[in-house]
Amino acid sequence: MNTLNELPTETISLTLNSCLAKQRAAFLQEGPPTIDQRRNNLKKLRSAILENKQQFEQAVMLDFGNRSAHETAIMDIMSVVQGIDYLLKNLRRFMRTQKRHVPLNFQPARAYVTYQPLGVIGIMSPWNYPVALALMPLATALAAGNRAMIKPSEMTPATNKVLTSILSEIFSTSEVAIFTGDIKVSTAFTELAFDHLLFTGSTQVGRHVMRAASENLVPVTLELGGKSPVIIDAEYPIEHAAKEVAYGKLANGGQICIAPDYVMVHETQLDQFLTAYDKAVRKLYPNGPGSTQFTSVINQHHFQRLSNLIEDAKIKQARVVEVGVNPQQARQRVNTLAPTVVFNVNDEMNIMQEEIFGPVLPVMTYSNMDDAIAYINARPRPLALYYFGHDNLNRQKVMTRTTSGNLTINTTILHYVIEDLPFGGIGPSGMGSYHGIEGFRTMSHAKGTLEFRKWNMSSVLRAPFGPLADFILKALLR
Template structure:
């Protein structure tokens, strides 16, 4: 049915959008049964192509752990889509609203209707999950969808186009591919909503372009997500979870722990435990089949540049785990690394790392840790390891982040009933949960006036009963 619209022609993009909008206006909002059927087919296609997806992403990355792909890409979208299917009737249901006393003969309600055509721009780091969960949410809300994935994952893009071209017509779900020129043309289209996942810098440009058409946007942008290890908490448990979150997809995860704040007396012990945990995760070191490569030479060079800058300015660079030197045997592979003695003069203290590198900062008390986090841009995620005590409550109440996981990392994104999104420079808006459905729906407020009503008393010529009504309103 469908094909990749592989073009740099902005007029072609406009034609696709016009065709989808025409189809939406012609067919109207799809029923609950239609939406469920679409999501069931969507999910079945995803699961049925699991091995092909693993192969495609592996090709795009040079090496990507098949289990990471199965868990975070295929499994994540399969579970998220199942959640939408199970909850769709509840999400679509009209909701009653309060009617003022003097208008009680009438009724008020909200009905959720599709917006129309939703644009989705997805990044390369999770080329299935971060593309398809917004698409599935848009379909659940009854919309048509145009997807522009990253040009850095061509094998995955080709596979997705084939998969969904077999089950959706182009006027319901279309894919367009291309470089930054196509991306710029895509963001300039007059969508009914635009969902973008990527860097803060590109997010600013996307928002400016969308603003020319007054297109509302959802931005999931990332940033430097901190992890705080409280005094007295098990370093063994914290290090294992931080190693999981930092090294998943070789750190190329928007909600990966960017840096760790550890009590000053525990820093050296933490590094030793972290080293052991990394070694236990990857017995064959950075050439392990379960350890992922950096997406391309450019990003690998950027990470090397961060480490070289930090080292030149006095930081202590410690490669951890088994045989870290073996990283050079596989293209674009970087060994797990910790960085100590980081100062504000170093790029690594300010730039989102997006790789398997963990700066560790010492702190004296929880107030110092909170102050450090709050002195920086609000992050997409925050992680806290510690008991349910006053320090934890201070961290939760006095810091602001998109989401939080306590005594773990990453897994808040797997909670399908929680909204997922950033705040400030880490993003705006949310998808996942009912919040995602509502983001991509129009909440239409409807007032149905009763046969008997007081509206006839609210216009000229005004008579005495209006004073009674005004007295009720102004009590």
């Protein structure tokens, strides 16, 4: 594994720059890969993922302390495999030259756009879904004809070892290279002159990544996070809404960038929501938070961070309720936090200022939909917004008067796995997108091309001007 931790900072930088130079030289020498070469790369990656499914499940379990193999199979493995299948199916269409319009006064001529590979893509992936969030950007980069260098999170060393093993088996380092290490390696990685850099992580770190990339004018795609709200319309069945919120909030122990961060319910439904949410949590995890189905917090640092958020809310007069079956089980397993609901929250509490990234759910009330929308619009634009409601005026208000990375109606988090939808944030929750054709285009250069014939109408509109130029101008500007 290319672990660079023990090397001096200068050596780390030289090693990374050497790999970048090697990949760029190979890209320039060999030129853009054909559609068959791209498909072959995607198929190799797909096969390797499936062949190592069990190793990934075991490695992620080791990194988290406890995470269900089903969770890894569904959210880490299946999402990438389906994403690769989507790219394979649509690659020819994505690569197709697009004809563009040429005005009459420039005829005869052709205008068209071709999508070229950018060259070398840098990918910085997080720890919460360490397989999917490293390999789906890689698959997109390969589909677009690029080479890639990957820097995964240092918090998942076991998973990184499997990633390194399979990628080194199916790709040369001039095609795909992976480098592991701590903040020294991450910092040096962000300073490389990539052709594009994709970062998935926190907003705070995203600012540093963008600042470093700007020194080399490297374009960035930032997949960040923030506080993704849920609005439940008073007319919508509260039991169904609570069930879907519980699923999105507690999958992976709440450690998802698009997990519902807080819920807004009508002021008349607060007690109903608590009852319905408790029931939903019991159904999801009938053996409680001590079961193998419930994911632990990734490490002691993040467990303490979440505990501090809860304690701060208590000190500031919030009401904290642990829900589900046997919540005390959480205290019997390391770095495990029971599903928790926090009421009477306000903006003075840290829990309403910071992204939670855990199984803790603040719940607040609204009196009318305009108030709920105003509250959301007064805060940084979220990565995801969830609305539960029928097709009525309130839904239209939420759809047209709020801005978020994605909007999902009557469920949570599943928009991420709809591969034909672009995925990305806006403002503090990110910039740019991948998935779908948007991902292919993010990692491609849309090159406009204009072809003139030997004689062209535009020659009439050049000096010396005469009556014909006057006639054409009059016709065009009427």
